[in-house]
């Protein structure tokens with residue numbers, strides 16, 4: 001449904017998007033994840049025909065964004081970051097303006113607006129100026145605006161940023177309900193936002209793709225994906241040597257305990273075998289004593305942090 | 316055309332949903348009346364010549380106040396992003412906004428019509444210059460609006476848009492004034508007189524409606540609306 005091929009966008013010396021390629025299939029919900037400044041908004045602006053790419057091709061439903069921009073715009077519903085709306089218009093006036101430009105015939109306009117405002121829970125604020133609404137309600141108006149022409153593609157840029165926890169849940173529910181039959185790109189810089197709702201996640205950093213896949217695939221794709229914390233009584237250096245000699249252990253770090261308390265050994269291990277059992281065996285065989293053993297699987301959160309901070313650490 | 320109307324209506328709703336439009340119109344009509352009666356009693360004749368000669372200065376202040384928010388606010392709130400990702404052409408948005416500002420201008424002129432009617436009841440009025448005066452005021456106001464609209468598309472700051480628009484309008488007015496023309500090198504005199512907004516206004520104001528003056532105003536308006544379309548497109552140039 002959406003094809004992005006080798007897209008680069010420069011703003012003077014800044015490269016906001018760097019040779020990015022991806023695809024979104026019909027009916028798929030893609031989580032577009034990356035830290036602030038990664039280039040998410042810029043990429044969405046290119047897809048929605050707000051600005052052209054410096055390089056590369058974007059096709060939406062087979063139409064090129066450069067040569068067939070109107071066909072593309074008709075297919076897309078777009079909610080830009082922080083829901084920019086006309087604050088001095090009331091909700092109904094605003095939605096009928098959008099409906100008018102979206103080419104909804106005047107005889108069905110009222111009906112359509114009613115349907116959308118009901119679906120978005122806006123019944124109570126129809127006559128109010130948008131400027132007087134809470135952020136949660138503004139986001140709903142933004143969603144209503146993006147849905148009014150019943151587009152098959154929905155692009156949502158950080159739809160819950162700046163909302164309080166209750167509003168976040170409501171907006172997420174709304175997106176899930178409304179988006180059932182649509183192809184969606186959901187941009188976010190926070191992981192739970194996309195891991196809960198998306199079929200597939202694409203992580204970008206500094207304009208480049210760093211990973212993509214289903215949430216499960218991503219969690220298993222990184223190396224050293226188990227962390228073991230063990231508190232062991234004994235000679236630290238000796239224990240460390242033995243731990244490092246074990247087959248599946250990749251690295252070991254020691255956090256020295258104070259006074260009589262034992263040191264903590266933090267192991268990075270491969271996911272093969274049963275690392276817990278192996279550590280336990282080693283402790284028994286050598287007559288150490290174990291006071292704590294904790295195995296942490298890597299979460300998607302770790303993957304995200306790992307992928308998006310890698311480059312900066314390397315510098 | 317349907318999109319032009321949609322944008323036109325949207326802008327009018329915004330204007331009249333805030334106190335701004337009312338304040339601008341009331342202030343204008345107030346000033347216009349005051350200036351009119353002052354000049355009327357000084358000149359002591361059933362003529363509106365003095366009044367029309369003041370209008371350009373009044374418009375120079377009021378036109379930028381009308382146009383300042385039209386694009387600057389869209390940029391500031393980033394509503395431009397939504398507007399320009401709808402199936403709407405840049406020129407349709409420009410025209411819709413221009414016509415909405417023109418609507419305000421025409422409302423101002425219409426609300427000051429009672430002046431003319433009053434004067435005509437007091438004496439034997441020559442309607443030629445009055446009609447010419449209104450037509451000239453309309454064209455000149457429209458030219459100022461096209462300038463203000465263009466400048467509003469260059470900034471996010473409404474106040475800056477208004478101030479710069481004022482100075483550009485002022486500059487375009489005075490280049491044709493006799494004092495500037497008097498100081499300029501002889502080779503430029505014809506050009507300056509032609510470019511200046513004022514000289515054309517004066518000849519229309521005398522009741523002489525010359526197609527060259529009409530063409531001049533339409534060209535100025537067209538030119539700045541064209542620049543405006545380019546200004547809106549500039550988001551794509553980065």
Ligand SMILES: Nc1ncnc2c1ncn2[C@@H]1O[C@H](COP(=O)(O)OP(=O)(O)O)[C@@H](O)[C@H]1O
Nearest residue numbers: 011014016034035036037038039040041042043
């Ligand atoms: N219009 C612009 N002019 C100049 N630089 C820009 C512009 N838009 C974005 N950028 C830069 O491009 C980078 C990516 O920004 P953005 O796409 O907004 O990131 P994100 O949405 O992921 O937070 C940032 O470094 C930002 O400063």
Ligand SMILES: [Mg+2]
Nearest residue numbers: 040041042081
């Ligand atoms: Mg962003």
